[in-house]
Amino acid sequence: MRRKITSDLAWAALFAIIGGLVTIGFSGDKPQAVAIAWIAVALVVIVPAALNFPTRFFGQLMPPVWRVATATFHEAWRRRFLNGILIFAVLIIMSSWVLAYLQPGAELKMLIDIGLGSCRFFGLLIAVFLGTRLIADEIERRTIYTLLAKPVSRAQFLFGKFLGGYATVFANVAVMGIAFYAVFAIKAPQFREIDPEKGATTYSMDFMYANIAKAIGLTFVELAVLVAIAVAASTVFSWIFASIFSFFVYFVGQMSDFFRQLSDPDHGASRVAQILLGTIYRVLPHFEIFDIREAILKDQAVFWPVLTKHGLQGLLYVVIIMLIGYLCFNEREV
Amino acid sequence: MSAAGRCLHIALAIETKNLTKTYGEDSDGNPVGLADLTLDVEEGQIFGLVGPNGSGKTTTLKLLLGLIYPTSGSALVLGQPIGDPAYKERIGFVPEGPYFYDHLNAVELLAFYGGLFGLSGKELSNRTQELLELVGMWSRRDIRVRNYSRGMLQRVGLAQALLNDPDLIFMDEPTSGLDPTAQMQIRDVILSLRERGKTVFLCSHLLKEMEPICAGIAILNRGRVVTTGTMTSVLAGDEGLFRLEAEAVDAAVAAKIEGLAGSMTNSGGVFEARFATQKDAAKAAEILADGEAIITHLGPDRRSLEQAFIEAVKGEQ
Numbered sequence: 001m002r003r004k005i006t007s008d009l010a011w012a013a014l015f016a017i018i019g020g021l022v023t024i025g026f027s028g029d030k031p032q033a034v035a036i037a038w039i040a041v042a043l044v045v046i047v048p049a050a051l052n053f054p055t056r057f058f059g060q061l062m063p064p065v066w067r068v069a070t071a072t073f074h075e076a077w078r079r080r081f082l083n084g085i086l087i088f089a090v091l092i093i094m095s096s097w098v099l100a101y102l103q104p105g106a107e108l109k110m111l112i113d114i115g116l117g118s119c120r121f122f123g124l125l126i127a128v129f130l131g132t133r134l135i136a137d138e139i140e141r142r143t144i145y146t147l148l149a150k151p152v153s154r155a156q157f158l159f160g161k162f163l164g165g166y167a168t169v170f171a172n173v174a175v176m177g178i179a180f181y182a183v184f185a186i187k188a189p190q191f192r193e194i195d196p197e198k199g200a201t202t203y204s205m206d207f208m209y210a211n212i213a214k215a216i217g218l219t220f221v222e223l224a225v226l227v228a229i230a231v232a233a234s235t236v237f238s239w240i241f242a243s244i245f246s247f248f249v250y251f252v253g254q255m256s257d258f259f260r261q262l263s264d265p266d267h268g269a270s271r272v273a274q275i276l277l278g279t280i281y282r283v284l285p286h287f288e289i290f291d292i293r294e295a296i297l298k299d300q301a302v303f304w305p306v307l308t309k310h311g312l313q314g315l316l317y318v319v320i321i322m323l324i325g326y327l328c329f330n331e332r333e334v
Numbered sequence: 335m336s337a338a339g340r341c342l343h344i345a346l347a348i349e350t351k352n353l354t355k356t357y358g359e360d361s362d363g364n365p366v367g368l369a370d371l372t373l374d375v376e377e378g379q380i381f382g383l384v385g386p387n388g389s390g391k392t393t394t395l396k397l398l399l400g401l402i403y404p405t406s407g408s409a410l411v412l413g414q415p416i417g418d419p420a421y422k423e424r425i426g427f428v429p430e431g432p433y434f435y436d437h438l439n440a441v442e443l444l445a446f447y448g449g450l451f452g453l454s455g456k457e458l459s460n461r462t463q464e465l466l467e468l469v470g471m472w473s474r475r476d477i478r479v480r481n482y483s484r485g486m487l488q489r490v491g492l493a494q495a496l497l498n499d500p501d502l503i504f505m506d507e508p509t510s511g512l513d514p515t516a517q518m519q520i521r522d523v524i525l526s527l528r529e530r531g532k533t534v535f536l537c538s539h540l541l542k543e544m545e546p547i548c549a550g551i552a553i554l555n556r557g558r559v560v561t562t563g564t565m566t567s568v569l570a571g572d573e574g575l576f577r578l579e580a581e582a583v584d585a586a587v588a589a590k591i592e593g594l595a596g597s598m599t600n601s602g603g604v605f606e607a608r609f610a611t612q613k614d615a616a617k618a619a620e621i622l623a624d625g626e627a628i629i630t631h632l633g634p635d636r637r638s639l640e641q642a643f644i645e646a647v648k649g650e651q
Contacts, residue, residue, distance in 0.1 A: 063449060063450065063452050064450050067450050071446055074437070075435055078437050141433050142429070142433040143435060144401075145401060145427070146427060146432065146434065146447070146491075147450075148400070149399045149422065149425070149426075149427035149429075149504075150447060150450040150451070151422040151450060151451065152450055153419045333401070333402040333403060334401050334402070
């Protein structure tokens with residue numbers, strides 16, 4: 001019974017967060033309206049959650065995948081390193097309350113850099129270290145034997161592990177995002193009012209609230225790609241090498257635009273550079289598309305078609321990477 | 335109907351043909367793994383697979399469960415090719431020293447595995463209670479797996495394997511680490527499965543346990559089957575002879591029997607003799623009893639599984 005209530009509350013919270021972020025994305029600079037909408041969404045989702053709707057719906061739609069995913073999610077929350085990262089991340093985000101004052105005149109920038117940067121950085125750590133352990137631990141602890149002896153195909157197992165791992169990363173980053181948004185909602189108006197004559201810069205905040213919600217949303221997409229890379233890599237490599245590989249792909253993927261420029265013949269790239277760097281540019285996921293910090297700081301509108309395009313691009317990356325992961329895992333002996 | 339004709343109508347739960355899995359070669363150049371395994375396991379039979387460590391028992395199980403892929407050869411499990419998720423609806427697997435998600439308790443664990451078979455609600459909870467009672471874990475259902483003893487793990491391992499009421503159950507050392515009472519309970523469960531027409535594929539080192547319950551047997555050594563057949567055929571000794579075994583037999587008493595026995599040994603406190611007729615064997619037993627010897631066996635000349643195993647393995651070395 002206790003587990004059911006906890007599960008329902010978790011679902012309610014999850015829907016509330018998603019609903020809240022979407023609402024903020026549409027609301028622009030209207031925090032009160034956002035708060036009301038958020039509460040409304042939370043109330044509306046409690047009803048289906050109380051009826052255990054997601055478990056009923058997804059459980060019937062794809063039972064093995066759903067079972068593996070929920071077991072992975074519940075188990076992941078018991079990993080101490082993950083709890084440690086979450087606590088540390090929230091503390092860092094909360095400390096931006098004070099740390100922002102270290103750069104007079106750029107407090108708002110500090111607040112955003114620390115908050116969003118923490119969500120992305122700690123999300124990255126959780127995605128990679130959790131993602132690469134999901135399959136490895138099943139094999140190491142031999143729990144995979146009883147699981148694959150049941151009517152669970154390798155594709156269902158792999159997809160379930162990915163979904164459970166991603167749900168964990170999502171929930172962790174959502175907690176960080178809420179902490180950041182809370183600090184931002186309280187402190188940002190104060191920094192905006194600092195007198196420019198004393199050296200501080202004023203910011204226009206027409207799009208900032210919405211942009212921050214959009215940035216967190218894009219971080220969720222970015223982390224889905226990363227979890228997919230980590231899970232797929234762990235089907236081939238040991239978890240340590242898979243972690244190194246995932247970080248490498250992430251950091252090189254952040255510089256994909258740089259590779260595009262280097263491989264551009266108009267910039268004097270040689271034939272070899274065109275082929276080599278051009279291939280890197282085309283093959284690796286373009287992680288820089290998920291970073292909209294510049295637009296936030298310049299308070300420029302980030303339009304939904306652009307966001308949708310980046311979201312779909314992220315989804316496509318996930319599908320391709322998981323297909324590669326499946327092909328590798330299908331050949332693997334456990 | 336001819337013998338061959340009758341064989342065609344026997345339903346096979348497991349059928350392997352030259353199933354081979356090679357992991358490389360040992361220092362003598364012999365392939366390591368499993369070589370040319372050809373087995374037929376009839377439906378409704380308890381079939382035992384025995385062999386020394388590293389003989390290929392676990393490799394065989396992993397191949398049949400689709401956890402690893404064969405280098406060559408083929409196998410059908412319940413009529414389906416190995417690895418096909420379709421037959422996994424109808425099988426159960428009790429691994430050796432089972433490993434489970436250790437944050438769950440017995441009920442949660444069975445709920446998780448039951449969900450994989452599409453069981454839910456009242457059906458799942460009834461089945462869970464029934465199985466946990468069967469393996470003696472119902473009173474300890476709230477204890478987390480991480481706090482289980484090896485015996486408790488084995489019991490829950492058996493319960494999860496029976497959730498879907500399987501037609502074929504694979505068991506890898508199911509009584510390993512259990513106390514004698516629990517071993518007997520597990521053996522009773524295995525026998526009750528046979529009575530219900532289920533097929534049990536049993537891998538074990540405990541030969542004395544296998545002997546009375548297995549109808550078919552295969553002895554593996556260094557990845558090859560050295561003996562296979564029905565238990566009766568594998569254990570058969572010299573046709574029509576009777577064997578008498580005893581302890582503490584005085585040399586003078588043994589001398590009185592010499593004329594009756596076809597062959598006789600009496601060394602190291604163990605007396606063993608073979609007789610052409612049951613009448614001679616009974617007469618000899620009477621002489622031994624009068625001489626205050628302890629009779630340990632009197633019956634048709636049949637090897638124990640342990641003897642058959644040792645002879646088969648020695649013959650290969």
